[in-house]
Amino acid sequence: MTAVEEFSRGRHRSPVGDLQLRAAPRPEHRVPPTVAALRPTPAGRTVTWLPLALALLWMLGTFGAFWMTRLARDVTNPYKLSAFVLVATALFAGGYVAQMARRPPSIAAASHSIGRVRLVRQLVLASAVYYVVVSLTRLTQFGATGPSSVWANIQAPAAGYVNKFDVYQQGLGDTSPWMTALVPLGVLSVALVPLLVVHWPSLPGWLRLAGVAATATHISFYLFIGTMKGLGDVVIMLAAGMLIAWAAVRHRPRTYSRRRRALMLVVGAFVLLATYMIHNHATRAAEFGTTGAVVHVNPTVERVVGKPMAEGIAAIIGYPTHGYLGLSYNLQVPFEWSRGLGSAPSAAIFAEQTFDVDLTEHPSFPDRTENEMGWPARMYWATIYPWLASDLTFPGAALFMGLVGWLFAGSWRAAVSSRRVIPSLIFAQLCILVVYVPANNQLGMAPESIVGMATLLVLHVMQSLFGERRPPTSAPTFAARASRG
Numbered sequence: 001m002t003a004v005e006e007f008s009r010g011r012h013r014s015p016v017g018d019l020q021l022r023a024a025p026r027p028e029h030r031v032p033p034t035v036a037a038l039r040p041t042p043a044g045r046t047v048t049w050l051p052l053a054l055a056l057l058w059m060l061g062t063f064g065a066f067w068m069t070r071l072a073r074d075v076t077n078p079y080k081l082s083a084f085v086l087v088a089t090a091l092f093a094g095g096y097v098a099q100m101a102r103r104p105p106s107i108a109a110a111s112h113s114i115g116r117v118r119l120v121r122q123l124v125l126a127s128a129v130y131y132v133v134v135s136l137t138r139l140t141q142f143g144a145t146g147p148s149s150v151w152a153n154i155q156a157p158a159a160g161y162v163n164k165f166d167v168y169q170q171g172l173g174d175t176s177p178w179m180t181a182l183v184p185l186g187v188l189s190v191a192l193v194p195l196l197v198v199h200w201p202s203l204p205g206w207l208r209l210a211g212v213a214a215t216a217t218h219i220s221f222y223l224f225i226g227t228m229k230g231l232g233d234v235v236i237m238l239a240a241g242m243l244i245a246w247a248a249v250r251h252r253p254r255t256y257s258r259r260r261r262a263l264m265l266v267v268g269a270f271v272l273l274a275t276y277m278i279h280n281h282a283t284r285a286a287e288f289g290t291t292g293a294v295v296h297v298n299p300t301v302e303r304v305v306g307k308p309m310a311e312g313i314a315a316i317i318g319y320p321t322h323g324y325l326g327l328s329y330n331l332q333v334p335f336e337w338s339r340g341l342g343s344a345p346s347a348a349i350f351a352e353q354t355f356d357v358d359l360t361e362h363p364s365f366p367d368r369t370e371n372e373m374g375w376p377a378r379m380y381w382a383t384i385y386p387w388l389a390s391d392l393t394f395p396g397a398a399l400f401m402g403l404v405g406w407l408f409a410g411s412w413r414a415a416v417s418s419r420r421v422i423p424s425l426i427f428a429q430l431c432i433l434v435v436y437v438p439a440n441n442q443l444g445m446a447p448e449s450i451v452g453m454a455t456l457l458v459l460h461v462m463q464s465l466f467g468e469r470r471p472p473t474s475a476p477t478f479a480a481r482a483s484r485g
Contacts, residue, residue: 095405127192161226186451199239326382342390344444
């Protein structure tokens with residue numbers, strides 16, 4: 001056998017070759033990691049397309065469920081409504097596919113540097129402090145006198161719900177100077193839960209406990225006022241973080257039990273959320289009734305569980321579906337530009353309070369629809385689209401969903417491939433936006449969410465423009481990665 005044949009069969013070893021094999025395992029020597037990560041394996045395809053599949057299942061599922069409710073009988077423009085929703089959803093999917101066509105995510109996440117671990121720990125601690133300070137301040141403003149009063153309102157959500165509106169009518173709430181001073185730190189409100197979940201193994205025990213305690217304090221405020229917004233956001237961010245943590249590890253047998261525990265945790269969180277929603281609406285129904293334009297109780301369910309509980313069940317079924325009837329009404333109203341004050345109600349209120357802007361001169365699409373069609377803009381939902389259309393028109397709102405899909409895919413890819421902080425937080429916020437598509441522009445409903453998302457996008461752009469880039473063809477060896485920490 002010649003030397004060439006021996007070398008081709010792997011029998012010939014040179015001193016240089018021995019050193020190379022000892023520096024890197026044989027599979028990485030044969031196939032660069034960047035190439036191996038792009039192999040179209042079943043696991044890789046799942047990681048690439050799972051967020052899109054879940055988003056489409058939710059968006060199209062709620063729209064399909066709407067047509068099976070009694071509210072569908074009131075739609076006078078079914079073809080226009082269906083065409084718009086399907087086109088907007090298709091553009092969202094198209095943006096996602098176009099982003100993934102550039103480069104799918106790698107399955108194995110990069111190792112964390114000492115600097116990133118330190119940054120994550122600092123952000124978790126700062127966010128935990130922010131949650132505690134904001135939550136205790138709000139609890140005091142809304143009349144909480146101690147743990148006993150909080151627990152009493154949790155047991156009677158309707159009483160807390162009524163008390164919330166009484167506080168707002170008195171001009172209190174988030175308008176205090178202290179809460180206004182905390183608004184620029186809004187990015188901390190979106191950081192705690194995702195980072196706590198994604199980086200749980202690298203956090204010390206005391207910091208895990210602080211993060212969980214701060215999250216519980218945050219949830220307790222929303223339970224005190226009988227509102228599910230904060231609880232729902234936490235569950236969505238928890239699910240987003242779990243999804244990143246699940247995808248950003250190699251598929252090995254020893255990780256299966258960990259994934260099962262994560263899945264059980266997410267499912268349990270959603271079950272608890274649904275259970276509380278039923279209890280919440282049941283107590284509201286017993287207190288002042290919730291049946292009417294958007295809630296229709298099933299007689300069979302009412303006979304089995306009683307009227308209040310049946311109304312609670314009907315309410316949570318109508319929650320993600322009745323907004324499409326509001327959208328059908330909004331599609332019948334001519335466009336009038338709201339001059340940038342219609343897409344995000346919280347930003348409009350800030351402009352009114354800070355710059356004395358008259359919002360009646362630049363009403364949003366839902367507000368004008370309430371005046372012309374009678375669909376209450378602040379009582380019932382109308383999906384995210386008329387809020388966006390207030391400044392973008394309805395065709396522009398549909399195109400904007402394509403941009404959302406593009407950013408959704410890009411943040412998912414970066415979060416899975418490296419578990420970087422900013423893409424992970426952007427992905428979690430976009431998950432909130434997608435879940436609330438049948439309801440409203442949720443990211444524009446609170447000042448901290450607006451500031452938080454704007455800060456993340458600015459940091460993402462700066463990181464993309466000025467951050468350190470690694471040549472795409474260079475595959476760092478294990479020794480090189482270890483030298484960087």
